[in-house]
Amino acid sequence: MRPVRLAWLLLSTLFLMGFPFVFGSGGGTSLLEQIFVFGAFAMSYDLLIGYTGIVSFGHAMFFGTGAYAVAIVLSKTGGSTVGLLLGFLIAMTISILLSLVVAFLSLRVRHTYFAMVTLAVGQVFFVLAGSQPLRPLTNANDGISVLTPVWLNSNLAVYYFILIFLAIVTLFLHRFIHSPFGEVLRALRENESRAKALGYRIFHYKTLAFLLSGLIATLAGGMYVVVESFVSTSVYDIGSVSLQVVLMTIVGGVGTLYGGLIGAGIILWLQNELANLAGSYPVFNHAEIAFGVLYVLVVRFLPNGILGTLKGRKGRWRWTSQTFKKSQT
Amino acid sequence: MKALLEVENLHTKIGQFSILQGVSLSVCEHTIHVLLGRNGAGKTTTLRTMMGYLRPVPGIIRFEDQELTGIATFRIARYGIGYMPEDHNLFANLTVEENLLLSLPKQDTHVRSQIAKMLDLFPDLRVAWRRPAGTLSGGQRQMLALASVLVSKPRLLLVDEPSKGLSPRFVERIGDALEQLRSETTIVLVEQNFYLAKRIGDYVTVLDEGHTVYSGEMQSFAASDELQKRYLGLQTDKKGGAK
Numbered sequence: 001m002r003p004v005r006l007a008w009l010l011l012s013t014l015f016l017m018g019f020p021f022v023f024g025s026g027g028g029t030s031l032l033e034q035i036f037v038f039g040a041f042a043m044s045y046d047l048l049i050g051y052t053g054i055v056s057f058g059h060a061m062f063f064g065t066g067a068y069a070v071a072i073v074l075s076k077t078g079g080s081t082v083g084l085l086l087g088f089l090i091a092m093t094i095s096i097l098l099s100l101v102v103a104f105l106s107l108r109v110r111h112t113y114f115a116m117v118t119l120a121v122g123q124v125f126f127v128l129a130g131s132q133p134l135r136p137l138t139n140a141n142d143g144i145s146v147l148t149p150v151w152l153n154s155n156l157a158v159y160y161f162i163l164i165f166l167a168i169v170t171l172f173l174h175r176f177i178h179s180p181f182g183e184v185l186r187a188l189r190e191n192e193s194r195a196k197a198l199g200y201r202i203f204h205y206k207t208l209a210f211l212l213s214g215l216i217a218t219l220a221g222g223m224y225v226v227v228e229s230f231v232s233t234s235v236y237d238i239g240s241v242s243l244q245v246v247l248m249t250i251v252g253g254v255g256t257l258y259g260g261l262i263g264a265g266i267i268l269w270l271q272n273e274l275a276n277l278a279g280s281y282p283v284f285n286h287a288e289i290a291f292g293v294l295y296v297l298v299v300r301f302l303p304n305g306i307l308g309t310l311k312g313r314k315g316r317w318r319w320t321s322q323t324f325k326k327s328q329t
Numbered sequence: 330m331k332a333l334l335e336v337e338n339l340h341t342k343i344g345q346f347s348i349l350q351g352v353s354l355s356v357c358e359h360t361i362h363v364l365l366g367r368n369g370a371g372k373t374t375t376l377r378t379m380m381g382y383l384r385p386v387p388g389i390i391r392f393e394d395q396e397l398t399g400i401a402t403f404r405i406a407r408y409g410i411g412y413m414p415e416d417h418n419l420f421a422n423l424t425v426e427e428n429l430l431l432s433l434p435k436q437d438t439h440v441r442s443q444i445a446k447m448l449d450l451f452p453d454l455r456v457a458w459r460r461p462a463g464t465l466s467g468g469q470r471q472m473l474a475l476a477s478v479l480v481s482k483p484r485l486l487l488v489d490e491p492s493k494g495l496s497p498r499f500v501e502r503i504g505d506a507l508e509q510l511r512s513e514t515t516i517v518l519v520e521q522n523f524y525l526a527k528r529i530g531d532y533v534t535v536l537d538e539g540h541t542v543y544s545g546e547m548q549s550f551a552a553s554d555e556l557q558k559r560y561l562g563l564q565t566d567k568k569g570g571a572k
Contacts, residue, residue, distance in 0.1 A: 183423075187431050190420040197380060197414070198432050198481070199406035 016163060025155035031272055033159055033227045035265045036166040037220050042248040042260030043173055044216035049246075050255030051177055052209040053189035054107075055115045058122025060241035062214040064233075065098065066091040066221025068129060071144045071231040072137060079147025088222050095218035096211060103207040119238065126236035143232030146225055158227060165223055166261075169216055173257055176212070185209055189255075239288075247291060251298050253305025262306055267291070333358045333515050334379075334485055339388035341371075341378045348374045349385070350539040356485070356532070361507065361516045363526045363547060365561060366536035372519040373415060375536065376487045379517075380412045381405045392485065411483030415490045415519075418474040421463030425454050425473055428462050432477040447476040450506055468499035475506065485515050492522045504529050523561070527551040535560040 020029045041063055048054045069091035070084065077083025098121075106117035128134060130141045138144065152158055176182050184205055187195045196202055225231050234240055245260075248267050252259030271287055278284040302309045334356040341349040349371045356362045364372045377383050379390055381402040390397040397405055406412070420428050429444055448455045451472040457465055462473055471491055478486060488507070492500040500522060507516060508529050520526040526533070530547035543550070543560050550556050 183427060183431060186423060186427075187420050190422055193382070194414075194418060194420065195431075196382075196402040197406055197412045198477075199403050199434065201401075201403045 020156055020159050025159065027272075029155060029159055030227075031268060033162050035261070035268050036162045037223045037227055038245070038248065038264040038268060039261035040166050040169040040223070041217050041220035042245050042252065042264045043169065043257055044213045044220065044260075045245045046249050046252075046254065046257055046260045047173060047177070047185075047209060047216075048213040049249060050257070050259075051182065051189060052185045052206060053111070053192075054206060054210065055111055056118040056210075057115050057238065057242055057246070058118030058120070059213075059217055059245055060236050060238060061098065061118070061122040061125045062095055062217035063221035063224070063241055063245075064125055064129065064236035065094050066218035066223075067225050067231045067235045068138060068144075068221075069094060069218075070222035070225045071146045074146045074148065074225070075144050079149055081149040081151070084149055084152075084226075088219065091218050091222050092215060095214050099211040099214040100207070103203075103210050107203060107206050107210065119242075122236065122238060122242055126233060126238070129236050130233040138233075141233055143230060146229045146231065148226055148229055152226060162223055162227060165219070169219070170258075170261075173216070177257060181205075181208075244291075247295055249305075251294065251305055253308030253311070256305065256307040256311060259305050259307035266306075267294075270294070331358055332356060333393060334517070335389070335391040336375070336379065337389040337391075339375065339378060339385045339390070341374055341383050341385050341388070343374070343383065348539055349378065349388070351541065352388075352536060352539065353541050354534040354544060356515060356517055358515050359511055360531040361511055361518055361529050362532045362534065363530035364517065364519045364534050364536060365523070365526060367562065369538075370536040371539040372536055373489055374539075376412065376414075376489050376517065376519060379405075379487060380410065409482075409484035410487065411478035411481060411485070412487045413474050413478045413489060413491065415493060419462040419470060419477070422461050424459050424461055425457050425465070426459065428473055428477050429480050432480045434481050443480050443482070447480050450479070450509070451476050451502075468495050468502075471495060471499065471503060472506075475503065479510065479514075483514055485517070486510070487517050489519045490521060491518075492520065492525050500525055523557075 016032070019032060023029065041059075044062075045056070045059050048056055048059075066088075070087035073087035073090060074080075074083045077086070102118060102121055106114045109117075129138050131138075132140055134140070148158075152161060177185070184195070184200055187198075187200070188202060188205055192202055221235060224235065244267065248263035249260050250263070251266055252261065252263030270290065274284045274287045274290055278287075284290075298305065304312055332355045334354075336352060336354045339349050339352040340347065352371060352375050354362070354364075364375060366372050374383065378385050378388070379397070381397065381400055381404070384399060388398065392405075392408055392410065395408060397408070420431065423431070429447060430440070433440055433443060453469050453472055454476060457469055462470065465473060475488070475491060478488075491503045491507070495503065504525050507518070510516065511531075518526070518530065520530075527547055527550075533543070533545060533547045533550045534541055535543040535550075537560065543556065
């Protein structure tokens with residue numbers, strides 16, 4: 001690892017580890033917990049859109065399924081550790097089955113149709129979660145309040161639990177995208193027809209990428225319940241979850257992995273600030289307008305997102321300095 | 330000589346248009362078989378059908394004793410058939426190195442030696458090793474595209490117009506490389522550049538409006554002004570060369 005990169009990693013680790021001790025376990029720490037959860041969610045989405053070239057408008061179906069599965073099992077088991085583990089296990093099983101079904105139905109068709117299918121399936125889950133026949137399980141539109149295990153009762157414990165989750169997800173995704181499998185995914189994104197001619201079974205690669213992305217989104221949904229101790233149909237909402245994760249990924253930088261985390265940080269911080277301002281200025285009640293403007297500005301001035309643009313500039317600088325050095329010798 | 334690839338009565342439609350209406354050819358091992366024909370004759374469609382991108386109805390494609398008709402592209406590639414399309418033949422945002430590594434079969438244990446061999450064959454790629462393929466010149470791109478196919482040591486290589494848009498210097502080098510490969514593989518080459526085709530080709534099949542209209546040895550085809558005029562519309566200049 002390069003010294004600069006190592007220094008950045010150490011600094012950010014120290015900062016995140018020490019944050020609750022320096023700033024207390026209040027609003028800032030809670031915001032960071034949300035950023036960690038949505039950051040992991042956005043990175044899982046980037047694996048799909050940025051590394052495989054698949055656009056999904058229904059990624060909330062995984063996030064929501066994770067949240068509901070963990071919440072239901074926790075509420076039925078009285079917030080035990082076994083309940084938490086079982087909740088995650090059930091969530092992961094449902095996620096795998098769901099991604100296999102959606103992949104089988106739609107990954108062979110054109111990307112536009114795939115996006116539409118995911119949108120439709122996501123809506124089905126939204127309706128199901130709020131439906132009256134399922135009230136005994138989901139508590140319909142009233143949502144479920146959850147008791148978490150005793151060892152997760154303090155804010156500090158939740159913070160470090162989510163931080164460890166984020167670290168594991170980041171490390172895993174980093175290794176994954178730099179593995180030969182990740183290389184093939186990038187090749188598919190670049191030129192699917194060419195990849196076929198080289199003997200790669202496109203459908204299998206896409207399915208596995210979709211499955212993995214869904215699995216991480218599901219785990220992030222489960223973590224959301226640990227942070228919020230509550231779940232409602234909003235976790236399946238297209239506007240506040242599915243499109244928000246698209247926005248986070250685009251703002252941070254598609255195909256940069258860590259861009260999703262940066263995007264989540266910016267969007268959630270902005271959301272938080274606008275909510276605070278709305279108390280004094282009612283105009284800020286409509287945060288969607290601000291996000292719309294942000295989206296237009298990013299697409300217009302930073303088409304590669306924040307991290308993508310920074311990486312591009314660094315690459316250009318290296319290229320120019322190398323060319324300059326060569327011309328000097 | 331043993332036929333490695335046999336194509337019989339190939340009919341292919343794209344949408345409602347019948348592009349191939351009876352293409353037949355037989356390709357012998359360790360030869361360069363050139364597909365010639367006017368624009369729109371069906372040369373590229375023939376290669377795409379052989380590679381499984383398009384499904385022939387009816388028609389038979391046989392590679393050794395294996396019937397390839399209706400088989401998925403990735404499986405055809407795994408039988409040892411390499412394809413270098415006319416366009417879109419690279420991963421533009423990946424480096425030269427990544428392009429070559431992705432082209433190697435998973436089970437290939439001689440990665441270094443295979444890549445070194447490609448760099449010896451196309452030395453221009455050595456200097457551009459870490460550059461994204463999209464930033465290479467036209468000639469370098471064609472060389473990388475060819476190297477990407479060759480690195481997997483295909484038993485049959487389908488090459489679509491490798492000389493398109495290249496300077497005479499690069500055309501010569503591509504021609505030299507293909508000639509060198511004759512002993513290692515079998516090549517089906519679609520080529521508009523008749524000078525290159527007659528220089529390196531052993532056999533020729535001429536297509537016209539989706540039909541095979543001529544098949545034979547390149548030597549006799551290149552020697553006959555009448556055949557060239559009849560099938561390709563080539564005029565003969567005073568020095569005896571076709572143009």
